[in-house]
Amino acid sequence: MSKVGKIARRTFLIGAAAVAGGVAFGVYKVRTPFNNPLENDLADGSATFNPWVIIDSEKVTLIGPHGDKGQGIAHAQAALIAEELDIEFGQFETSFGKPDKAYWNRAMADDGVPFMFTDKSFSAESMRTVMGGLLKLLGMQGTGGSSSIPDSFVKLREAGAMARETLKLAASNVSGVPVRDLKTANGAVLLPDGTEIAYTALAGEAAKLDPVREIKLREPSEWRLIGKPMQRLDIVSKSTGTMDYGIDIDIEGAVHAAVVCNPRQGGALNSYDADTASKMRGVQKIVDVTGGVAVVADNTWRAIQAAQAIDFDWGPAPYPAEQDDHWAEVAASFVEDRLDKEWRNEGDVDQALAGGKAVDVEYRVPYVAHAPLEPLNATVLVEDNKVTVWTGHQVPRMLQQQVAAVTGHAPEQVDFYNQFMGGSFGHRLEFEHVKLAAEVANQMRGTPVKLTYSREEDFAHDFPRHIGMARGSGAVQDGKVVAVDLAVAMPSVINSQMGRAGLSVPGPDTQISAGAWNNPYSIPNNRMRAYRVPELAPTSSWRSVGASAGGFFFDSLLDELIYEAGADPLAERIRLMQHDVSRKVLEAVGEMSNWGSTLPANTGRGVAFVESFGVPTAEVIEVSNTDNGIRINKVWVAADVGTVVDPVNFENLVQGGVIFGLGHAMNSEITYSDGMAEQANYWDAEGMRMSQCPEIFVKGLENNPSVRGIGEPPVPPAAPALANAIFAATGQRIRELPLYNHIDFV
C-alpha cells in the first residue's frame, strides 16, 4: 500500500465518521492488509471475497469474529454485512471464524479513533489513551472495551458491499447483462427481465474473479436494517434451550475434569491427600496442575465432588491475607512516589481551595467478582501435532499462544472454536481456566478433557475488579461549583491482567481514575491525580473497568459540591458541561424524567453522568425511603452512541448495564480473609433480583460524531446516581460501595 493510499484511507475514515451515521461515503478502494484466512481451505466452487463472507453452491456464511457474551454482537456483525450484501435473515449461516490477524480489531488502535491527529481535545485524547491501553490488553483480535461495533460498523458493511459487487460482476459474466443494469435483493442478483440468480448459484463464477474493491456504501436513508428493530439471530435458540454454550460442548470420548487450586490465588500447593477422592465412584485420574489438583471423572458432578474431598495444605497468599491490610496499602498510596499521572490540572486549584474546602471527603470501592452465570469451562484435546480448544473467549489469538505454551505446540497448531458465552463481564478475557484444561489434557493426550469450574471455584479464582479509594475536595462560590480536586489510588488492573499474560505495560494506566480524569466538564479549577497502588490481590477488567470506580468517585464528589453550592444537581451539571454531545445527554435525561417535578414524601432523585468508551451517559434514579429500606423505583437513561444499530438490543443492553451497575453497588463485594475470598457463591454477592428491579426508561441519542458500543457505558453512572438519590431521599451521604453495608434495600 502506498503512502498516498494510507493517507487517503485515513482521510476517508475521518471524513466518514465526522458525519453522524456514516453518510457521504464516496467510492473508494478497500484496503485489506492481511491475507484472507478463508482462502486457506477453500473448496472448489466456493467463493470468498474477504475474511467475512464465503459462499458455496449450498449456502452463504458470514463470519463475525467478535465473541458473543450476550451483547448480541453475533447478530449485529451479520446484520452489518447483510445490510450491504442484500441478504435476509434465514438465508445465511454465521460463524465466529478461526483466530486470525485479519480479524484485527481496528477500533482498538489509534487509526480507528475518529479524530484528526491534530485534535488534542479532551474527547480525542481520552479515546486514544483508552484504546491504546485496550490494544495492549487484548492483543490484535479481541472483543472488549465496547469496541465491537466501532470496529465493525464500516468494515463489515464494506465486506458486504465487496461481496455484492463481485457477485454482480459474476452475474454479468454469466448473463451478459452489464453490471450497471443489475440489482440485488434477498440473496440474489436480479436481471432486468426479472430473472433472479441466487448468490449460491454464482459462487463458482465468483470464485474465478478478483473481489471488486471499488465500492460505495449506502446512505443511511437507504438502510434496510440498521436503526430498525431486528429479531436477534440467537433469540429463538436462547428461548428454547437449544443454544449450546461452551459448557455444553459434547465431544465423543470426552472425560470430565474439576479443579481445586489454592484459594489464596497464586499461592503454592504444599501437599495434598487424595486417598478418599481417588476411591470415589467414577474417578479416573487425579493429576497435578499449576497451583492445585485436577480430578478426572466420568461425570462433572463426580469430578467436582471428588475434588472437594481432597485434603489440601496450601501455602500463603502472595498478597496481604486480610482485607484491612489491602485498604491500608491503598490508603498509604497518596504519596508523591506513587503518583501514576496528574491527568488534569486546570486553573489554579490550590488558590481556589485556599478560601476553604466546601467538602473534604474519602470514597471507596471494593473488589467485585465477574461471576457470569455460565461457570468457566474449557474443553481441550491435545494430540502430538495439534491442539483443539472449545470454549467461549474474548481474545482468541492470545488464547492460542497461552495454550501452546502449556502443551509445547506452536500457536498455529492450536485450533480454537469459539462458543457463545453465558456472560463474561471480563472474566473470559482471562486464560487460567483454559490453561488448566490444557494442562490436564496434555497429561491425557488423545482424550478430550472438559474442565468445568464449580461455582465456588469460579468465585475463588475470579480476578476481581480492583479496589480503590479517592480523596476529594472542592470549592463553591455564588451558588456554583468552581473547583474540584480529586486524587484516586488503585492498583493497576492493566498491569495485573497483562502480567498474567506475560506482558508488561509501560507508562501510566488510563484505567486508574478512568471515569474521573476524562470528565468532560468545564470546571474552572479542575485537578485529577491518579496514584498507583502496588499490586495486591490479582485483578482483571470488569465491565467498564476503571470507570466503574472513577465514575463513582468523581460524580459523587461533584454531587456533594453542587449540594454545598445550593444549586440544582442537574442544572449545575448542565451549566458546567460545555461539551455539546454530553450536555445534550444531560438535557435529555432531564426531559425524560421530568426533573424538578414534585415528588411524593420520602422520595428522592439523583443524577449522574459518566463518559466511558466514548459514550456520554446520564442516568436519573428515583428511590423511596420505606420502612424496610430503600426501594429503587425508576431509572431514566440517555446515552449517545452516534448510531443505534438495533434499538431493541440497545434498550436491552442499557437496561442490563444499569441493573448490573445497581446490583453491585447495592450488595456485591469480594473481601479477603486468611488470603481467601470470603464470598463463595451468589448468596454472598447476589446482585439485583427481579423484585428489586426498577422500571428503566432508555433513550439513545445520535449526536455523537463517532459510532460507539453500548456494552459498558451504562454501568458507571448507576452507582453514583443511586448514592445521590439515596442522599436526596434520606440526607445520608454514602461514600463507599457496596451501599448495603450502610443502608438496607427492599
Place this chain on the structure above:
Amino acid sequence: MQLIVDGKRHEVDVEDDMPLLWVLRDELNIKAVKYGCGVAACGACTVHIDGVAVRSCQTSVSDVDGEVTTINGLGTPEAMHAVQEAWVEHQVAQCGYCQSGQIMQAASLLSDKPSPSDEDIDDAMSGNLCRCGTYPRIRAAVKTAAVKLQEG
C-alpha cells in the same frame, strides 16, 4: 432407577444423591438444563416435576417422585410454548444462559396463577438470577405469555 423426562422413560445407574441436574446433563445429555450455582441460588437449573418448578441442582435423583419436564419438553423452536413465544416476542435474552430456568419458572407460575399480579411475578421470579439484567423484559414477557395462554 427409572426417570421419565420429557415423556421418555430412562434407566439410570447413578448414586442416590446425585442431583437431578447432573443426571440430566451428563447421564442423559440434556444440555438445555443449565448449571449455574449448585446451591439453588440462581435458578438456571429449573425444571418441572409434575408441572411444578424445582431446582434440579438441589433435588437428589432419588427424591424425584414424578415426571420431569425440561425446557425441551415445554416446546421446541418449531412448536414453541406460549411462554417461549413471549420470550421471543420481547427479545428477552442477552447471554441467554439463565433463560431456560426463567422460562420454566414462568411456565410454572402461569399454570398456578393464570393472571399473576406484578407482585406475583416478582415473588415467583426473584429466585432466578439474571446476571445480564433482563428483568424488565422478563416481566413484560410473563404478562404477554399470560394473555397468550388465556386466549388459548
